[in-house]
Amino acid sequence: MTNDTTNSETHSETGAFSDPIDAVRPDDLRLEKFLPYRLSVLSNRVSNAIADAYSARFDLTIPAWRVMAILGRFPNLSAADLVEQTAMDKVAISRAVSILIKNDYITRSEDLADRRRQVLNLSELGRDVYERIVPLAQQYENDLMGSLSADERNQLDSIIEKLMARAQDWANRGLID
Amino acid sequence: MTNDTTNSETHSETGAFSDPIDAVRPDDLRLEKFLPYRLSVLSNRVSNAIADAYSARFDLTIPAWRVMAILGRFPNLSAADLVEQTAMDKVAISRAVSILIKNDYITRSEDLADRRRQVLNLSELGRDVYERIVPLAQQYENDLMGSLSADERNQLDSIIEKLMARAQDWANRGLID
DNA sequence: CGGCAGTGGTTACAATTGAAACCAATCTTA
DNA sequence: TAAGATTGGTTTCAATTGTAACCACTGCCG
Numbered sequence: 125m126t127n128d129t130t131n132s133e134t135h136s137e138t139g140a141f142s143d144p145i146d147a148v149r150p151d152d153l154r155l156e157k158f159l160p161y162r163l164s165v166l167s168n169r170v171s172n173a174i175a176d177a178y179s180a181r182f183d184l185t186i187p188a189w190r191v192m193a194i195l196g197r198f199p200n201l202s203a204a205d206l207v208e209q210t211a212m213d214k215v216a217i218s219r220a221v222s223i224l225i226k227n228d229y230i231t232r233s234e235d236l237a238d239r240r241r242q243v244l245n246l247s248e249l250g251r252d253v254y255e256r257i258v259p260l261a262q263q264y265e266n267d268l269m270g271s272l273s274a275d276e277r278n279q280l281d282s283i284i285e286k287l288m289a290r291a292q293d294w295a296n297r298g299l300i301d
Numbered sequence: 302m303t304n305d306t307t308n309s310e311t312h313s314e315t316g317a318f319s320d321p322i323d324a325v326r327p328d329d330l331r332l333e334k335f336l337p338y339r340l341s342v343l344s345n346r347v348s349n350a351i352a353d354a355y356s357a358r359f360d361l362t363i364p365a366w367r368v369m370a371i372l373g374r375f376p377n378l379s380a381a382d383l384v385e386q387t388a389m390d391k392v393a394i395s396r397a398v399s400i401l402i403k404n405d406y407i408t409r410s411e412d413l414a415d416r417r418r419q420v421l422n423l424s425e426l427g428r429d430v431y432e433r434i435v436p437l438a439q440q441y442e443n444d445l446m447g448s449l450s451a452d453e454r455n456q457l458d459s460i461i462e463k464l465m466a467r468a469q470d471w472a473n474r475g476l477i478d
Numbered sequence: 479c480g481g482c483a484g485t486g487g488t489t490a491c492a493a494t495t496g497a498a499a500c501c502a503a504t505c506t507t508a
Numbered sequence: 509t510a511a512g513a514t515t516g517g518t519t520t521c522a523a524t525t526g527t528a529a530c531c532a533c534t535g536c537c538g
Contacts, residue, residue, distance in 0.1 A: 219524095
């Protein structure tokens with residue numbers, strides 16, 4: 125597994141050149157220290173584990189579960205409202221909703237005031253599932269957070285906010301440079 | 302931002318109610334505070350921004366770029382070695398490699414000692430691209446990290462390690478419960 | 479009213495991803 | 509050295525996801 129035999133610790137002095145021309149060569153990128161990469165690996169590990177748990181027990185995908193999580197707290201939302209709350213896109217919401225309806229986890233009713241809108245709610249069954257799944261989710265959260273100290277938990281919270289804001293900037297203002 | 306109003310700090314003491322019936326209702330889950338969700342949103346934002354940058358400038362996908370990043374530091378790896386280094390799976394590596402070869406970014410040569418293995422390396426062109434893309438990646442990294450203090454950067458580093466280890470446990474020991 | 483821009487939501491299609499089957503070479507062991 | 513197990517890597521097929529086009533309805537403006 126962890127055979128780091130080839131890990132050349134030090135900044136690769138490929139040739140041991142004294143020649144300044146060599147200065148053009150950029151430092152190597154250490155992928156395992158590269159934040160975007162680490163975030164991606166971490167997020168995938170966590171999401172996959174949880175997705176397995178949800179699907180094994182409730183036959184729910186993550187997008188579907190997210191929709192339920194929001195509807196559990198905020199009844200009578202439309203799909204557009206969900207888009208706003210979840211940072212998922214239209215299509216993902218639409219698909220999740222249609223699965224949930226097929227499973228009778230949520231109900232859909234027309235909004236008489238605006239007949240384009242559809243008002244969504246957890247069904248009896250859906251609330252049932254919701255109430256069993258929330259503790260499960262919290263258990264995962266607690267287990268993750270349990271590996272951190274109280275200080276670290278607070279730090280993480282504010283760090284994530286900052287990184288999120290910066291990444292959001294990228295999307296808005298266009299990319300760097 | 303940091304509104305912890307509903308954070309019931311203590312381990313949910315489900316009892317303590319005057320009306321036991323009511324005890325059945327779980328606390329709502331606040332998706333926007335749920336770590337797996339936040340990680341996923343953050344990671345996606347970051348990855349998408351960077352993927353755009355790479356593909357716009359070098360016609361590279363993220364998996365392909367990762368392969369190049371590793372080969373830039375460690376020449377003469379096989380696909381299996383790459384699997385180990387990148388936490389990507391066989392198939393993803395195989396696909397990335399075949400794209401990179403088509404683009405003449407890497408070369409593939411048979412390993413005479415073991416004719417199943419193929420030894421991979423950056424081509425001239427590939428190293429060229431590598432040397433231009435590394436600074437770009439570092440720029441993104443710096444920009445992200447720039448939103449944090451030096452302390453926070455260190456904290457983040459160790460927090461990620463801890464979370465990663467915990468999530469890894471899940472995968473190994475099987476899920477919680 | 480009549481048209482036309484904007485919104486809510488779904489459908490259709492292409493690209494990406496994942497899982498399992500697969501081929502070929504090597505290693506093991508009898 | 510032959511048979512089965514293992515390893516390196518690719519292919520195939522299904523599921524997931526993203527993008528763009530689309531339909532139905534509303535709201536606005538002449």
